[in-house]
Amino acid sequence: xxxxxxxxxxxVTEMGQEVTLRCKxxxxxxxxxxxxxxxxxxxxxxxxxxxxxxxxxxxxxxDRFSAKMPNASFSTLKIQPSEPRxxxxxxxxxxxxxxxxxxxxxxxxxxVT
Amino acid sequence: AQKITQTQPGMFVQEKEAVxxxxxxxxxxxxxxxxxxxxxxxxxxxxxxxxxxxxxxxATEGRYSLNFQKARKSANLVISASQLGDSAMYFCAxxxxxxxxxxxxxxxxxxxxxx
Numbered sequence: 704x705x706x707x708x709x710x711x712x713x714x715v716t717e718m719g720q721e722v723t724l725r726c727k728x729x730x731x732x733x734x735x736x737x738x739x740x741x742x743x744x745x746x747x748x749x750x751x752x753x754x755x756x757x758x759x760x761x762x763x764x765x766d767r768f769s770a771k772m773p774n775a776s777f778s779t780l781k782i783q784p785s786e787p788r789x790x791x792x793x794x795x796x797x798x799x800x801x802x803x804x805x806x807x808x809x810x811x812x813x814x815v816t
Numbered sequence: 817a818q819k820i821t822q823t824q825p826g827m828f829v830q831e832k833e834a835v836x837x838x839x840x841x842x843x844x845x846x847x848x849x850x851x852x853x854x855x856x857x858x859x860x861x862x863x864x865x866x867x868x869x870x871x872x873x874x875a876t877e878g879r880y881s882l883n884f885q886k887a888r889k890s891a892n893l894v895i896s897a898s899q900l901g902d903s904a905m906y907f908c909a910x911x912x913x914x915x916x917x918x919x920x921x922x923x924x925x926x927x928x929x930x931x
Contacts, residue, residue, distance in 0.1 A: 748918050748920070802868070807860060810859055810861075
């Protein structure tokens with residue numbers, strides 16, 4: 704299996720622009736997670752899906768953030784409009800079941816200028 | 817509230833020696849899972865080892881073992897025979913039913929392996 708795939712790996716954008724991050728989970732995994740990692744706040748869970756349904760989005764910082772999972776093999780995290788404080792590494796992860804280990808993608812390093 | 821605490825921001829170990837990375841957790845749940853992840857300088861998060869709260873034996877995976885002391889709520893990672901490639905950030909994490917099965921991560925410990 705190719706593992707969790709994320710794109711793009713790096714994104715540099717200007718404040719106010721829309722940013723879309725993409726994720727393809729491992730085939731057969733029922734859970735998909737979006738995390739954000741910063742030096743100040745560490746690794747934070749933003750939202751997670753079970754069988755394509757959003758279960759908990761309490762970690763999404765503001766309404767500027769939205770996530771979708773239209774099918775079992777694709778998810779997006781969108782920031783509109785982006786702000787410099789959104790600069791971080793965004794990870795997507797998937798797991799077979801809720802109690803199973805999560806496999807992380809390589810991350811997307813987002814820089815908002 | 818659930819919490820993961822890693823009190824060692826940085827650790828040094830000599831190559832080929834063993835090292836223990838500390839992790840304590842706080843939860844009122846009886847059923848939970850504990851995980852350790854490694855993050856090398858390249859940035860990816862690599863799953864290392866898992867311990868379930870009902871597992872009676874400590875988990876082991878190759879050179880990694882988890883020293884699980886339930887009464888003390890600690891889940892320390894032991895790396896035996898350290899290698900230069902073990903230099904990385906290590907995160908302890910927990911998932912429990914309270915809070916909707918969300919995984920929470922500790923702040924991490926940066927391990928430096930010296931030649």
